[in-house]
Amino acid sequence: MSDMEETEGPVAPHRVIGTPPPTPRLLGSGAEDGGTGDGPGTEVEPFEEQLPQVSDYPAQAKSAEKVVAFCFLLAFIAGCGFIAAYVGLEVHSVDATLRSNLALGLSLSVALLGLGTGAIIWVRQLMPDGELTEIRHSPRSSDKDRQAFGEYFAEGTGASQFVKRPIVRRTLLLATLPLAAIPIVVLRDLGPLPGTSLRHTVWSPGRRLLVYGTNQPITPAEFSTPGQSITIVPEGYADDLDALAKATVTLIKFRPGELNVPTVYNSGTQLYGMNWTVENIVAYSRICTHVGCPVGLYEQTTHHLLCPCHQSTFDAATGANVIFGPAARPLPQLPLTTDAQGYLVAKSDFTQPVGPSFWERG
Numbered sequence: 001m002s003d004m005e006e007t008e009g010p011v012a013p014h015r016v017i018g019t020p021p022p023t024p025r026l027l028g029s030g031a032e033d034g035g036t037g038d039g040p041g042t043e044v045e046p047f048e049e050q051l052p053q054v055s056d057y058p059a060q061a062k063s064a065e066k067v068v069a070f071c072f073l074l075a076f077i078a079g080c081g082f083i084a085a086y087v088g089l090e091v092h093s094v095d096a097t098l099r100s101n102l103a104l105g106l107s108l109s110v111a112l113l114g115l116g117t118g119a120i121i122w123v124r125q126l127m128p129d130g131e132l133t134e135i136r137h138s139p140r141s142s143d144k145d146r147q148a149f150g151e152y153f154a155e156g157t158g159a160s161q162f163v164k165r166p167i168v169r170r171t172l173l174l175a176t177l178p179l180a181a182i183p184i185v186v187l188r189d190l191g192p193l194p195g196t197s198l199r200h201t202v203w204s205p206g207r208r209l210l211v212y213g214t215n216q217p218i219t220p221a222e223f224s225t226p227g228q229s230i231t232i233v234p235e236g237y238a239d240d241l242d243a244l245a246k247a248t249v250t251l252i253k254f255r256p257g258e259l260n261v262p263t264v265y266n267s268g269t270q271l272y273g274m275n276w277t278v279e280n281i282v283a284y285s286r287i288c289t290h291v292g293c294p295v296g297l298y299e300q301t302t303h304h305l306l307c308p309c310h311q312s313t314f315d316a317a318t319g320a321n322v323i324f325g326p327a328a329r330p331l332p333q334l335p336l337t338t339d340a341q342g343y344l345v346a347k348s349d350f351t352q353p354v355g356p357s358f359w360e361r362g
Contacts, residue, residue, distance in 0.1 A: 052128040053158050064125035065165055068118045072171035075114030079178025082107040083185050108182075115175055122168060126161045199353045201234075201247040203334060208235040209251065209283070209344045217343040218251075220279045226255040227300035232283065234346070246287065246354050249334050250305065251344075252298065252316050254280040262319035264333055276335040278344060283334040284320045285354040288312055290327040292356045305331065328357045 055061040085103035090096045141149070162169055208217045212231040215238045223230070232251045237243040264276035276282070284305065288295050293309035303317040312325030320331035332354050335347035 052130060054128060055126050055161070056128050057125055061126055064121055065168055068122045068126070069167045069171040071114045071118030071121070072168070072175035073114075075111045075118070075175035076171070076178060078107045078110035078114060079175065079182065082111060082182060083178060086182075086185055111175075111179060115179075118172070118175070122161075126165065126168070128159055130159065198246075198355070201349055201354060202237050202240075202243045203234055203247055203346045203349045205346065205348055206339060207346045208339070209233075209249075209336075209346070210235050210238055212238075212248070219342045220281060220338065220344065221342075223251065223253055223281060223344075224279075226253050226258075226280075228253040229298040229300075231286065248286045248294075249283045250286050250295065250298065251281060251283050252303075254282065254303075254317065256280055258303070258317050260318045262321070262330075263317065264319070264335070276333055276347065278336045278338055281336065281344070282316070283336055284314075284316065284331040285334070285350065287331075287355045288327060289322075289329045289331060289355065289357055290325070295331065 057064070082104060085100065085107055089100040089103060091100050157163060209232045210216060211218055212233050215233070217235070218230075218232075229250060229252050232249045233244055234247050237247060259277065259280060259282065263282060284295075286295050287293075288307040288309065290307065290310055290312050293307050295305050295307045295312075295314065297306040297308060298304070298316070299306065303315060304323070305314040305316050305320060306312075307314075307325065307327070310326050312327035313323050314320040314327070314331050315323050319333065322328070322330060329352075332350040332352040334350055336344055337347045339345045
């Protein structure tokens, strides 16, 4: 033996410099010289064994197999961690949401990285190198072609080491189980169905109107300047974001005689249904009936309420009727009255569903 040992490399034939490269074997032709296979009537012999069945790096294959199995096991553990984090971690605060997002992102990244790394090492270290060139045929293959493809598929299956390496095959299947289960677990956020809950808010008879921000009740005398507009929240729910998403209202003060039908009010001479206003003070839902954006702009001179998202415009003096934009119906009006202490309170809940029109089907 020489002083220098040859380092292990791919087990492949060497070509002498100056000789032409070997002709690629043609997929669909069994001839050793590549065949012709240039037409639908070409006779195709059954495949001879073309792909090597042993890795180009046989000494490294065993260790590579263990690395691939480790990557797939890591992907399995990370996938299970994603499901556990999604189900177990709370998201009811900003800090909890940050921790949940961090856990979900890291676990899913490790799962995908483990699968990808294992697949790359599998292909580069376990599967042998082979080169095939596929010639073009007519779309309909002959029976012999189909038989030849079946033989080639079986040959490729052997070359992929999928059958011969059970530990790789089993850990790969194991690693994909959590990823397949993740969509099923995530689907739980689509329920439960809301039923009729979207038709109601937390407003109830006698519940006081609180000024948003100060959370103080308000009397008609404190809201006496015509043209005023403030945001109101229900007493007891000032910090409940879920409740405020439906129950927040806009309170507007009008001059005598400015309110018109279909606003539910008492004109002094004729009662239009129930009297839902107090001293020309009217309350409308702030939730746009188009897609639920907040109707936050009020123009005093025209009495128009404007949704900034899609420019739906409502006439506050005439029952918040739609006068422009894609909204399909008026803003619901909240019936008002006063309690024994003179504070503005709700006479009842909204008589129509608040928010987008499709909520009415809830």
